[in-house]
Amino acid sequence: MGWNSWNHYGCKVSDAIVREQARAMATNGMKAAGYEYVNVDDCWQGKRDAKGFIHANGRFPDMKALGDYIHSLGLKFGIYSSPGPQTCAKYEGSYQHEKQDAETYASWGVDYLKYDWCSARRVYKPSEMPAVYKKMHEALVATGRPIVYSLCQYGMDRVWQWGPSVGGNLWRTTDDIEDNYTRMAFIGFGQAGLAKFAGPGHWNDPDMLEVGNGHMNADEYRTHMSLWCILAAPLISGNNLATMSQETLAVLANPEVVAIDQDPAGAEGYRVSQEGPLQVWVKPLADGSKAVGLFNGGESAMPVTVRFKDIGLSGKVSVRDLWKRNDVGDFSGSYTAQVARHGAVMIKVK
Template sequence: MTLSRTRLTCIVLASLLFFIPGFAPAQQDGLAARPPMGWNSWNHFHRNVDDATIRAQAEAMVSTGMRDAGYIYINIDDTWQGTRDAKGNIQPNSKFPDMKALADFVHSKGLKLGIYSSPGTTTCAKFEGSYGHELQDARTYAAWGIDYLKYDLCGLRDQMKAAPTPETANKIMVDSYIKMRDALRSTGRPIVYSLCQYGNDAVWRWGTTVGGNLWRTTGDINDHYARMAEIGFGQAGLSRFAGPGHWNDPDMLEVGNGGMTAEEYRQHMALWAILAAPLLAGNDLTTMTPETIAILTNRDVIAVDQDAAGKQGDRVSAEGPIEIWTKPLADGSKAVGVFNRHPSAMTTQVDFARLGFSGPVKAKDLWLSKDLGTISAPYAVTVPGHGVLFLRVSQ
C-alpha cells in the first residue's frame, strides 16, 4: 500500500519537528500522560442526554468508587448544541440550560467535563458543528471550563467527498484538525484533544503532528462480542505509534450495557488494558451491578492500562482462536493476556520463553487477584469461551 502525499508529508514533518528548538510534541504538553479514563454519554444514552443525566452520572462516578479507581472525565457526546447567537457564539440547547454551572458541578466532584463537536458545519446527529467558528468555540469551551474535546469528522465527510482527489480530501481533514488544535491552544486552557475520525488515512501516523492526545483507529464499537473483538484484536501492529500524550483509541467501553456476558466483558476490559487504550465507560453508572463495578474498577487491570512506562501491548502469537498478547510494564514485568475468541472453552499452553522470560516465572491472575506462585513452561491453561486469562508475569 502506498502512502498518500498528505500522510507522507505529515510523517516527514513529524520527524523534522523533533529537531526544532522549542518544539514540544504532544506527549510533552502535560495532557494525557496516561490513557484518559472516564465516561461518555453516547453508547448508552445516545440522544437522550441532558443536564440532569450528566449530573447523575458524575455523582455515580464518585459513589461507586469509579473516580477513586481513576475515572475522571465526564464527557457529553453529540446533541447538546443549540444555535449560535448574533455574534456566532455557540449556545447549548434547552437540555443544557447552563453549561458553565454544569462544569462547576462536575469539577466540585473532583471530576473533569468533556464536550463534543465536529469540524464540519453539522455533527453526526445534524447539530451545529464548528466549521468556520473554531476559535469562537474553543474560547467558549474554555470559558465554560471544559477539559476534553471529542472532535468528530462526521460533518466534514460531504466536503471531503467533493474533493477532486483523495489527497485533497485528506488535506481537508488534516487541516481541519490543525485549525481546532491551534484554537484550543490559543485559549491557554489545558483541553485534551480527542480526534474521532475512524482511522482515516492511518491517523496513527500523523495524529501527533496535529496535536491529538488520542485518535480513533476504527469505526464505532457496539455492544456485541463480534464487533468488540473485531476492533480490539484489529489493533495488532499499532503499538509503536502510542505513548504518553498520544494514544491509539479503539473506541469506548461497552462493559455493563448488557449485550455481552461477564466473560466477554472481562475479555473486553483486559484487551483494552493491554492496548493502553483510553478507558471511557459507556454504560449507565447509576444502575451498575456489583459485577459491572468489579470489572470496571479492578485495580490490577487498571494498573496495566495506566502503567507509567506508557507502552501499548501487542500480539505475540495466534493459534486458531487463541491469541496471546503481552505488554511491557515499568517494573520489568509483563502483562500477559491469553484470549479465547472461540465461544467454547479451549485449552492451550503458554511458553514463557517466547514471551521473553528464561526459566520459571512468578505470576498473578489479575481477574482473580490471586498470586499463582512460581510456574514453569509449558504452562497448560483452560480459557473460558470468549474469555481471557490475564496475568502479570515477572522473573
C-alpha cells in the same frame, strides 16, 4: 479514563443525566479507580447567536454551571463537536467557528474535546484532514486552558501516523464499537501492529467501553476490559454508572487490571502468538514485569498457553492472576490456563 454519554444515552442525554453520572462516578468507586472525565457526546448543541457563538439546547440550561458541578466533585468536564457544519446527529458543528468554539469551551471549563469528522467530508477533501484537525488544536491552545484533544475520524488515512503532529492526545483507529462480542473483538484484536504509534500523551483509541450495557456476557465483558487494558487504550466507560451492578463495577474498577492500562511506561501491548481463535498478547510494564492476556475467541472452553521465551522470559517465572487477584505460583517454560468461550485470563508475570 472517564465516562461518555453516547453508548448508553445517545441523543437522550441531558444536564440531569450528566449530573447523575458524575455523582455516581464520584461516589461508587469509579473515581477511586482512576476514572475522572465526564464527557458529553453529541446532541448538546443549540443555535449560534448573532455573533456566531454556540449555545447549548434546552436540555442543557447552563453549561458553565454543569462544568462547575463536575469540577466540584473533583472530576473533569468533556464535550463534543465536529469540524463539519453539522455533527453526526445533525446538530451544530464547528465549521468556520473553531476559534469561537474553543473560547466558549474554555469559558465553560471544558477539559476534553472529542472532535468527530462527521459532515466535514462534505466541505473538506480527505487530504485536508490533518490541517483541519490542527486548526482546532491551535484554537484550543490559544485559549490557555489545557484541553485533552480526541480525534474521531475512524482511523482514516492512517491517523496513527500523523495524529500527534496535529495535537491529538488520542485518535480513534476504527469505526464505532457496538455492544456485541463480534464487533468488540474485531476492533480490539484489529489493533495488532499499532503499538509503535502509541505512548504517553498520544494513544490509539479503539473506542469507548461497552461494559455493562447488557448485550455481552460476563466472560465477554472481561475480554473487552482485558484487551483494552493490554492495549493501553483510553478507558471511557459508556454505561449507566448510577444503576450498574456490582459485577459490572468489578470489571470496570478492578485495581490490578486498571493498573495495567495505566502503567507509567505507556507501552501498548501486542500479539505474540495465535492458533485459530486462541491468542496471546503481552504488554511490557514499567517495573520490568509483563502483563499477558490469554484470549479464547472460540465456541467452547479451551486451554491457552503462553511460552515464556516468546515474551522474553526464562527460568522460573512467577504468575499472578489479575482478575482473581491471587498468586498462581512459579512456572518454567510456559503457563497454560483454561479459558472460557469468548473469555480471557489476564496474568502478570516476572
